Amino acid sequence: AFDEIFAANCGFCVDVPGEGYIVVTGHEENNNSTASLLAMAEAFMSVSKNVLVSLQTSGMHNKPLEIRIGISTGPSFAAAVGTQSPRYIFFGQTVIDAIKIQNEAPQGCVLICNQTREK
Secondary structure, eight states: OHHHHHHHTTEEEEEOOTTOOEEEESSSSOOOOHHHHHHHHHHHHHHHTTOEEEETTTTEEEEEOOOOEEEOOSOOEEEEEOSSSOEEEEESHHHHHHHHHHHHSOTTOEEEOHHHHTO
16 A cells, blocks of 8 residues: 555655665655645555554554654665665665654654754
8 A cells, every 4th residue: 555655646665674664755857845745644644554463572463553754855865785686775864864753753653854844
């Protein structure tokens, strides 16, 4: 379901580190607004509530998936990295900020950086 949200919002899933997604938009000729980024985040939140997970380690069964979203806007850089298993990645301060914001977000919440909020 997340792939359909990416496609509908001109997003691109760049990397899936551990249990997270890094989504990039505006990297081609489209220039997504903050409102469209927030709409995409809302769609992710809505879909995640319909995904049930079972965590054997905690004894939780059929619990809705709780995600955290961090949104940062600004310049980033892209490159193919690696020789044996090359990956296409985005990097730069904007990406670092988004990851930090996501890590600080409570489960089920969306946090945005000040720069994005001011747009």
